[in-house]
Amino acid sequence: MTADDWNRVADVASVVCLLGGSLLAFAAGVGVLRFPDLLARMHAGTKPQVLGLVLVLVGLGLRLRDGGAVWALVLVAVFQMLTAPVAAHMVGRAGYRTGKIDSRTLEVDELTRDLSAAQEAQRRRRA
């Protein structure tokens, strides 16, 4: 295969990745509008945050095919993976504290369990 063929293969792969990323962003829009409560909306919102963004960045990297730019794109993905959990944690905890979360819809509720265990321990220490 010549270099020209490889360029075409890279372009096609990048197009597929870009399409996938855009689809995930669209799915997030639909989900955040249609889902019933805060946690479900957060779940929809995380779709483009990691996989969608990584797909778009891979598509962009395959299209640019330039060393420096590709390293900057890796940096973007790493930053996003570091900051997305921070934001999700803060929003989820704030939702729990302001009563936006219906505990009947939760399968596992470790925060309530840990909080009541901590309160119990505190009461025992005072007594």
Added chain:
Amino acid sequence: MTVVVWVCGVLLVAGALLSVIRIEKGPSMLDRTVGLDIVVLTIIAALGLYAAAYRRADVVPILVALSLVGFVGSVTIARFAAVEPEGEGRVLTREEIAAREAELRAQEEATDDERGVPDEHHGGGAEGEVR
């Protein structure tokens, strides 16, 4: 390539519009925060799409900056989230604003009549003033 760029662009714009509708609807600040997060992500994806379509590597630093500051907004709002009264987190309609204004004005007039001091809100006369 052009067709794919158009398809991707339409998908991104549609997703962003749907989350803007969610931002408008609320019902709480945190739902709006989630919507805003998705809008920022869509902007990053759209910039990536633009850079890919025109092979512009100089857009990449903007992506780095946006991915760094994109989460600041939602963290800040989540930090200051408070329990909101039901029905508070929305924009009032014109009629509701008019009703509230009328109520306030009626209250003001009632207190003015009671005390007989029309210019109360301008501070009134100085204390110990010689007339």
